[in-house]
Amino acid sequence: xITVLGLPFDRNSSYRRGPAAAPVHxxxxxxxxxxxxxxxxxxALGSLPQWQILDExxxxxxxxxxxxxESAVSETLGAKARLISLGGDHSVTYPILRAYGKQYPDxxxxxxxxxxxxxxxxxxxxxxHACPFARxxxxxxxxxxxxxxxxxxxxxxxxxxxxxxxxxxxxRGISRADQIVFNGPVYLSLDMxxxxxxxAPGVSHHEPxxxxxxxxxxxxxxxxxxxxxxxxxxxxxxxDLHGMTAMVAGKLLKEIMGKMMEES
Ligand code: MN
Ligand code: MN
Numbered sequence: 543x544i545t546v547l548g549l550p551f552d553r554n555s556s557y558r559r560g561p562a563a564a565p566v567h568x569x570x571x572x573x574x575x576x577x578x579x580x581x582x583x584x585x586a587l588g589s590l591p592q593w594q595i596l597d598e599x600x601x602x603x604x605x606x607x608x609x610x611x612e613s614a615v616s617e618t619l620g621a622k623a624r625l626i627s628l629g630g631d632h633s634v635t636y637p638i639l640r641a642y643g644k645q646y647p648d649x650x651x652x653x654x655x656x657x658x659x660x661x662x663x664x665x666x667x668x669x670x671h672a673c674p675f676a677r678x679x680x681x682x683x684x685x686x687x688x689x690x691x692x693x694x695x696x697x698x699x700x701x702x703x704x705x706x707x708x709x710x711x712x713x714r715g716i717s718r719a720d721q722i723v724f725n726g727p728v729y730l731s732l733d734m735x736x737x738x739x740x741x742a743p744g745v746s747h748h749e750p751x752x753x754x755x756x757x758x759x760x761x762x763x764x765x766x767x768x769x770x771x772x773x774x775x776x777x778x779x780x781x782d783l784h785g786m787t788a789m790v791a792g793k794l795l796k797e798i799m800g801k802m803m804e805e806s
Contacts, residue, residue, distance in 0.1 A: 543592055543593065543594065543621070543622065543623040543624070544592060544593040544594075544623065544624050544625075544626060544799055544802055544803070545593070545594055545596060545618045545621075545623040545624070545625050545626070546593065546594070546595040546596065546625075546626045546627075546628060546795070546799075547596050547598065547599065547614065547615075547618065547625060547626075547627050547628070548564075548565025548566070548568075548569070548596075548597075548598025548599065548627070548628045548629050549565065549598065549599055549602070549611060549627050549628065549629050549630035549634050549773075550562040550563065550564075550565055550598050550599065550600075550602060550629060550630070551602045551607050551611070551629075551630045551631065551633075551634055552630065552631045553604040553607065553631075554631050554633035554667065554669055554670050554671050555631040555671055555746060556664055556665055556667075556670050556671060556672055557746050557747060558746040558778065558780075558781075559780075560746060560778030560779060560780040560781065561629055561630055561631045561746070561775065561776055561777060561778050562629065562630070563629075563779045563780070564628060564629030564630070564774075564777040564778070564779060564791070565598040565628040565629035566598070567777070567779045567782075567785070567788040567791075568628045568629065568774065568777065568788060568791045568792055568795060569595060569628070569792075570788065570792075571785065571788040571789045571791060571792030571793075572595075572792040572795050572796060574789070574792065576789075577789075577792075577793075579796070581796055581797055581799065581800025581803075582759070582763065582797060582800065583763065583800045583801070583804055585799075585800045585803050585804070587796065587799060587800070587803075590803070592803065593799060593803075598628075598629070599611070599614055607634075607637075608636065608637040608640075608669070609637070611634055611637040611638060612637040612638070612640045612641050613641075615627075615637070615638050615641035615642070616641040616644070616645075619641060619642065619645045624769075624770050624771055624802055625638070625771045625772075626771070626772045626773070626774070626795065626798055626799065626802075627772075627773040627774070627775075628773075628774050628791075628795065629774070629775065629777065630773075630775050631671040631746075631775065631776060632655075632659055632671040632672075632674055632731075632733055632775045632776055633669055633670060633671045633673070633674050634674075634773065634775060635674045635675075635678070635731050635773055635775065636669065636674040636677045636678055638771075638773060639651075639674075639678045639683040639684065639729070640681070640683060642683070642729055642770075642771055643681070643682070643683035643684070646727045646729075646770060647685075648685055648726045648727065649683070649684050649685060649726075649727050649728075649729055649770075650684060650685060650686040650687075650688070650724045650725070650726065650727070650728045650729070650767065651678070651684040651686065651687045651688070651728070651729050651730075651731060652688050652690065652722070652724070652728055652729070652730050652731070652761075652765070653675065653687065653688070653689045653690070653731045653733070654689075654690050654691050654730070654731070654732050654733060654736040654753070654758060654761065655689060655690075655691055655692065655731075655733035655735065655736050656691060656692065656693050656694055656713075656733070656735045656736055656747065656749035656752055657672070657692065657694045657733070657735070657747070657749070658675065658689055658692050658694070658695060658699045658702070658703060658708070658710065659671065659672055659673060659674055659675045659676075659733075660673070660675050660676050660679075660699045660702040660703060660706070660708065661673045661676060661698065661699065661702070662676055662698070662702065671776070675687060675689075675706075675708070676702060676706070679706035679707075679708065680706075684729070686709070686724075687706070687707075687708045687709065688708075688709045688711065688722055688724075689703075689708060689709070689710045689711065690711045690716070690719045690722075690736070690761065691711075691712075691713050691716065691736035691752060691753050692710055692711070692712045692713060693712060693713040693714070693749055693751055693752065694749060695710070695712070713751055713752060713753070716753070716757070719761060720764070722766070723766045723767070724765070724766060724767025724768075725767065726767065726768065727767070727768050727770040728765065728767035728768060728769050728770065729769075729770060729771045729772065730762070730765070730769060730771070730772040730773075730798065731772070731773050731775070732758070732772060732773065732774050732775070732794060732798075733775050733776045734774065734775070734776045734777045734787065734790070734791060735747050735748075735749055735752070735776055736752055736753050736758065737752050737753050737754070737755065737758060737790065738750065738751065738752035738753060738754065739752070741753075741754055741755050741790060742755075742777075742786075742787045742790050742791075743781060743782060743783050743786070743787060744777055744778050744779060744780075744781045744782030744783070744786070744787030744788065745776050745777065745778055745781060745787070746776065746778045746781065747776075755790055755793070758794060759793075759794070759797055762794070762797050762798055762801055763797065763800075763801060765801060769798070769801050769802050772798050774791050774794060774795060774798075777791050
């Protein structure tokens, strides 16, 4: 079973709010009659019972949000389902991984992002959306972290990447992404700003020089390893144009589901 769950939380965004509203827009795009429910690898999602979209978590307050997210994810994994979460700023990946780390001790992570999100702290907040992968690596919640699409490395974050043994494939060396091979379970953390703003304008941090939608689809479809979970974060509907980023997120959701079903 694949469970899709919305996480309406953006209180750890450093620059703009908005990703809390993402889940409903992604669900609408996914269900839109402008397309169909077939994945590119030939799976007819519409006629299959192996997935469900839950109502999004409600009333995530800032103090307890991480606990609420971790326990909701633990519940899903305990029921032997694989989770795809929608929305939220990127800080939500830390509590998600706290639940995943317990279930999968040999977990690898693939992060698609313009930013490494490895700051020790940002604006005095250790749980900022600029910090989740520092927390994840400190707590050994993943045995391996591969980042792809990065184009904003600072000196501090280069040091952090070295300290934690993070494998960084910068955008300027993106062709190396074809060579990644994972052994065992893989978790995909997909920050919508990995895409070039031309393809996905609905994000808080426009960082030019990013991936095309097809680049991201190629990475998902050709992923070597067993995909056991994923998040789609940082979509900010307030910045979107004609719902185009919502449609990209909906398409990515569909293809992530297709990839997971191909393996099961
Ligand atoms: Mn991020
Ligand atoms: Mn980012």
